Amino acid sequence: MENRVIEKNGDSISPLGFGAMRLSLNGREYGESRRLLRIGINNGINFIDTAYVYSNGNNEKLIADALKDGYREKVKISTKIPAFNIKRREEMEPYLNKQLKTLGMDYIDYYFLHNVNLKIMERLSDIGVFEFLDKAKKEGKIRNAGFSYHGEIKDFKKVVDMYDWDMCLIQFNYYDDGIQMDMDCIEYAHSKKMGIFVMEPLKGGILAGDMPEKVEKEFRKVNPKKTNAEWALSWVLNHPEITCVLSGMTDIEQLRENIRIAKEVKPNSLSDEELKTIKHARNMMKKSLKINCATCGYCMPCPEGVNIPKCFDLYNEKFLFNKKDLKARTQYLTQLGGALDGNSQNAGKCSQCNKCVRLCTQHLNIPEELKKVKSEFEYPGFNIVNGIGKYVVLPVANRIFDMRNKL
Numbered sequence: 001m002e003n004r005v006i007e008k009n010g011d012s013i014s015p016l017g018f019g020a021m022r023l024s025l026n027g028r029e030y031g032e033s034r035r036l037l038r039i040g041i042n043n044g045i046n047f048i049d050t051a052y053v054y055s056n057g058n059n060e061k062l063i064a065d066a067l068k069d070g071y072r073e074k075v076k077i078s079t080k081i082p083a084f085n086i087k088r089r090e091e092m093e094p095y096l097n098k099q100l101k102t103l104g105m106d107y108i109d110y111y112f113l114h115n116v117n118l119k120i121m122e123r124l125s126d127i128g129v130f131e132f133l134d135k136a137k138k139e140g141k142i143r144n145a146g147f148s149y150h151g152e153i154k155d156f157k158k159v160v161d162m163y164d165w166d167m168c169l170i171q172f173n174y175y176d177d178g179i180q181m182d183m184d185c186i187e188y189a190h191s192k193k194m195g196i197f198v199m200e201p202l203k204g205g206i207l208a209g210d211m212p213e214k215v216e217k218e219f220r221k222v223n224p225k226k227t228n229a230e231w232a233l234s235w236v237l238n239h240p241e242i243t244c245v246l247s248g249m250t251d252i253e254q255l256r257e258n259i260r261i262a263k264e265v266k267p268n269s270l271s272d273e274e275l276k277t278i279k280h281a282r283n284m285m286k287k288s289l290k291i292n293c294a295t296c297g298y299c300m301p302c303p304e305g306v307n308i309p310k311c312f313d314l315y316n317e318k319f320l321f322n323k324k325d326l327k328a329r330t331q332y333l334t335q336l337g338g339a340l341d342g343n344s345q346n347a348g349k350c351s352q353c354n355k356c357v358r359l360c361t362q363h364l365n366i367p368e369e370l371k372k373v374k375s376e377f378e379y380p381g382f383n384i385v386n387g388i389g390k391y392v393v394l395p396v397a398n399r400i401f402d403m404r405n406k407l
C-alpha cells in the first residue's frame with residue numbers, strides 16, 4: 001500500500017484505515033476481531049479508528065488488546081471524545097484520562113471531537129474546548145486534534161476556521177457527494193494542510209451490496225471483474241486530497257478485498273469512463289433510494305426499542321431492489337416484528353418522542369420517516385400475525401427445540 005503524507009504533521013498514513021466500530025466483541029468473535037486487526041496491520045494498515053462511545057468503551061478495550069505484543073508501535077491510533085454530549089469544561093479531561101487508561105497508552109495519536117456540527121462547535125468553543133485540546137497536546141496526551149463532522153456543507157469551512165486543526169473526519173462516498181460533503185469543502189481543508197479521513201465510504205455497506213439490475217449492468221459493462229465495493233472504494237481513493245479511507249471490515253474476505261483495492265488504486269487513477277459510469281450509477285440509484293440513512297446507528301438506542309436504521313434499510317431495499325410486497329413484508333416481520341426471536345423493533349413502536357432527531361447524522365426527521373415505514377410494512381393485521389408468531393409459534397418452536405436438545 002502506498003502511504004499518503006499529511007502535510008501538516010508529516011505523518012505517513014496508509015490509504016486504508018481500520019474502522020473498528022463494527023467489530024464484534026461477543027464471545028468467540030472477540031478473538032476473531034482481534035485477529036482481523038492484526039492481519040490488517042501485518043498487511044500495511046497503519047491507522048486504527050475507534051471512539052469512546054463504541055460499545056460503551058469496550059471497543060477501545062479491544063483495540064488495547066489487539067495492539068499488545070508490539071503492534072502498538074506499528075500504528076497510529078485515533079479515538080474520539082463524545083463532544084456532542086459534553087456540557088462543561090470539567091467533563092473533558094476525565095474522558096481523555098479514561099480513554100488513555102482503557103487503551104493502555106501514554107498518548108493518543110489522533111484525537112477527534114466526535115460528531116460535531118457548527119452549533120455544537122460554538123457551544124464547545126464557549127466552554128473551553130480549544131484550551132482543553134491545547135493543554136492535552138502540551139502535556140503529550142494527544143498528538144493531533146481534529147473533529148468528525150456531521151454538520152451541513154455550508155458550515156464546514158466555519159468549523160475548519162475555528163481552530164488550528166490537524167485533521168478532520170468526513171462522510172464521503174459517491175452516493176453522498178454533495179449531500180454530506182463536497183469537493184469545495186475538501187479542497188478547503190486540504191489547503192490548510194489538514195489530514196482528511198473518510199468514514200462511510202460504502203455508505204454503511206449499501207454501496208457494496210447488490211445493486212439494482214440496471215446499475216450492475218452499467219458497472220459490469222465497463223469492467224466485468226470489478227466488485228461493487230471496488231467501484232465505491234476506488235472512487236474515494238481516487239481523490240488525492242483524501243489521506244485515508246476508514247472501512248469497517250468485519251470479516252477476512254472484506255479485509256483482503258479492501259487491502260487489494262487500496263494497493264491498486266492510486267490518486268487520479270480512475271479513467272474518465274469509470275468516473276462517468278459511477279456518476280450515472282449514482283443518478284440511477286438516487287431515483288430509487290427513499291430515505292437517506294447511512295445506518296451509522298447514532299440515533300440508537302431508541303427508548304421504545306425501535307431499530308431505526310434497520311427499519312430504514314428494509315424500506316430502502318424494497319424500493320432500490322424492487323422487492324415484491326410479500327417478500328419485503330415477510331422480511332420485515334421476521335427481522336423487526338419479533339416473530340422469530342420475540343424482540344419487536346418495528347417502526348410502529350415509535351412513540352414520536354423525538355429523542356433521536358437531534359442525534360441523526362443525516363438530519364432526518366426520523367419519526368416522520370418511520371411513519372412511512374410503518375404504513376409500507378405494517379399492514380392491517382400485522383400485530384395479529386406478529387402476535388401469533390411471537391406468542392404461539394415461537395414458544396412452541398422453542399419447546400420443540402428444548403425437547404430435541406434433551407434427547
Ligand code: SF4
Binds near residue numbers: 303349350353354
Ligand atoms: S422518536 Fe420514535 S424512534 Fe425516535 S427515539 Fe422516540 S420512540 Fe424512538
Ligand code: SF4
Binds near residue numbers: 308359360361366
Ligand atoms: S437515522 Fe440517522 S442517525 Fe440513525 S442510523 Fe440513520 S443516518 Fe444514522
